[in-house]
Amino acid sequence: MNRRNVNAGFGKGFSAEGIFDFLLTSIDQRTGNGKDTIPFHEWVKDITLDGKPFTYDRHEYLFEPYQDNHPHQVEMKATQMGLTSKAMLRVAYGARYGGYRGILYLFPSKSDVTDFSKGRIDPLIDENPDTIGKWLKDTDASNIKRIWNAFLYLRGMKSRVGLKSIPVDFIIMDELDEAPQNAVDMAVERMAHSEFKEILKLSNPTLPDYGIDAAFQETDQRYWLLKCEKCNEYTCLEDTFPDCLKIVNGQVIRACQKCHSELNPSIGQWVPRNHR
Numbered sequence: 001m002n003r004r005n006v007n008a009g010f011g012k013g014f015s016a017e018g019i020f021d022f023l024l025t026s027i028d029q030r031t032g033n034g035k036d037t038i039p040f041h042e043w044v045k046d047i048t049l050d051g052k053p054f055t056y057d058r059h060e061y062l063f064e065p066y067q068d069n070h071p072h073q074v075e076m077k078a079t080q081m082g083l084t085s086k087a088m089l090r091v092a093y094g095a096r097y098g099g100y101r102g103i104l105y106l107f108p109s110k111s112d113v114t115d116f117s118k119g120r121i122d123p124l125i126d127e128n129p130d131t132i133g134k135w136l137k138d139t140d141a142s143n144i145k146r147i148w149n150a151f152l153y154l155r156g157m158k159s160r161v162g163l164k165s166i167p168v169d170f171i172i173m174d175e176l177d178e179a180p181q182n183a184v185d186m187a188v189e190r191m192a193h194s195e196f197k198e199i200l201k202l203s204n205p206t207l208p209d210y211g212i213d214a215a216f217q218e219t220d221q222r223y224w225l226l227k228c229e230k231c232n233e234y235t236c237l238e239d240t241f242p243d244c245l246k247i248v249n250g251q252v253i254r255a256c257q258k259c260h261s262e263l264n265p266s267i268g269q270w271v272p273r274n275h276r
């Protein structure tokens with residue numbers, strides 16, 4: 001498939017008391033890695049994440065996003081979607097197989113960086129000595145790591161520490177809406193000389209037309225629609241919330257918007273809303 005000149009984005013997800021566990025995305029496939037390299041969506045199957053083997057079970061909606069290697073992605077977070085986990089794994093995989101020299105992982109504040117480094121990155125490395133751990137070299141500070149031949153810089157967007165001289169090929173902006181928005185362009189400037197210029201923005205949405213919501217509007221806006229096994233109709237839970245929820249025998253179910261049958265959250269399809 002040809003690479004389209006649009007951004008790919010993950011869409012809005014809901015999480016209402018754990019009833020929803022889904023997300024929406026935008027996907028743009030592009031030619032992946034070399035033939036000899038295990039693709040990202042396969043590589044993760046050997047990873048231990050949060051003490052458990054990685055799996056797509058019960059997170060079937062993630063299979064397609066894990067195959068998405070569009071250079072510019074926007075993801076709207078919702079609780080339990082696992083998008084920060086995906087970003088973190090993409091960093092580890094990209095450091096080893098992506099050919100990047102520098103990866104810049106940005107959070108709003110320095111304390112966010114510390115929490116992420118100590119709470120997510122370090123356990124990921126510790127839990128995966130044979131896959132990720134063995135790629136780690138010399139540096140092991142909380143805000144800079146060398147994974148294979150790439151440097152991973154973890155920084156807060158509220159501070160302007162001297163990053164001007166470092167080469168960056170891939171930038172992740174996590175919790176974008178909490179960060180000063182003028183720092184976004186400054187961060188992107190770090191990639192001026194990169195042959196990759198890859199960006200992943202993710203955040204819980206806050207205000208309409210701001211931050212992640214504004215960025216998502218620039219994408220092809222993929223949404224995860226559930227397909228009814230009875231009548232084949234597609235239902236967007238977000239659009240039909242809360243009507244998509246029905247109480248049957250004292251249980252809350254996700255219901256088809258046409259025939260009201262119970263929907264299986266693992267059966268669905270990513271559908272772009274923005275055609276341009």
Ligand SMILES: [Zn+2]
Nearest residue numbers: 228231256259
């Ligand atoms: Zn139906």
